[in-house]
Amino acid sequence: MPTIIVEGPPISIDKKRELVEKISKIISEIYGIKYITIIIKENPPENIGINGELLIDRKRSN
Template identity: 35%
Template sequence: MPYISIESGRLTAEQKRQLIERLTATVSEITHIPEQFFTVTIKELPDENFGIGGKSIDEIKQNYNSKKV
């Protein structure tokens, strides 16, 4: 059984629905495995619990958003 796992920050219910639908359809099309055989899980990690380059994702997002304004 093919398994797709996504680790992310907080997503809306609509974003989750779209990810599950589109990832399943795309991988099914590429692999020629029927969609009903795929399992998709979304693991949400709070941004403050995940870091890159010595900074939490929360900090990185705050810095990014302040530069956009």
């Protein structure tokens, strides 16, 4: 606790490392708690909808 869930598209392992390091530092300072869990959820673009359209379709039309 705290536990942070990050819902986004897939990212590289280096970005995951950076995310976990930086976010944990900030959360730890704000809450004054050391034990922090971050779960990175990688969602394929065909499973994300923005304003009624799948991300995969939005990309296609660009």
